[in-house]
Amino acid sequence: MAGARQIRDALAAALQQLPGCQVLAYPPAQPQYPCIYVLGPEIDYDRALHRGVDEWTFTIQALCSLATVEGGTFRMDEFMESSGPGSVKAVLEQDTTLGGAVDDLRVTRGRADQIATIPGTQVQVVVGEWTVTVISEGA
Numbered sequence: 001m002a003g004a005r006q007i008r009d010a011l012a013a014a015l016q017q018l019p020g021c022q023v024l025a026y027p028p029a030q031p032q033y034p035c036i037y038v039l040g041p042e043i044d045y046d047r048a049l050h051r052g053v054d055e056w057t058f059t060i061q062a063l064c065s066l067a068t069v070e071g072g073t074f075r076m077d078e079f080m081e082s083s084g085p086g087s088v089k090a091v092l093e094q095d096t097t098l099g100g101a102v103d104d105l106r107v108t109r110g111r112a113d114q115i116a117t118i119p120g121t122q123v124q125v126v127v128g129e130w131t132v133t134v135i136s137e138g139a
Helices: 004-015 069-080 088-092
Strands: 022-024 035-044 053-065 104-117 124-137
Touching (some): 004 022, 004 035, 004 088, 004 124, 053 069, 053 088, 069 104, 069 124
Parallel strands (some): 022 035
Antiparallel strands (some): 053 124, 104 124
């Protein structure tokens, strides 16, 4: 059974296929835009009898600079697509076992309607989030 760190690293490795963006397994101290990283997990233990299966929920978060509204918004639109080389969902679901680290995964939700200002800066970003449900054998 893979633990939180292994699953997080495997998710980040899968996201490396997205062209032209910084991808990290953990939130960055100094993001380079566009930036995608992994948050979580939330865990539902014992989804099957006696430690048979755990269900993990991770959040993938993306930040795109609004230095030009079109550039950041257009890039986030590409990330939100359900298919294609720039789609977070499509990239993650190419290998639903993350190279054997988990039993299954599914991207269940995406949302990109948030604008935020990075603390301590004047940088405005559009924020996107995806919910990823991971099934893994319990230990």
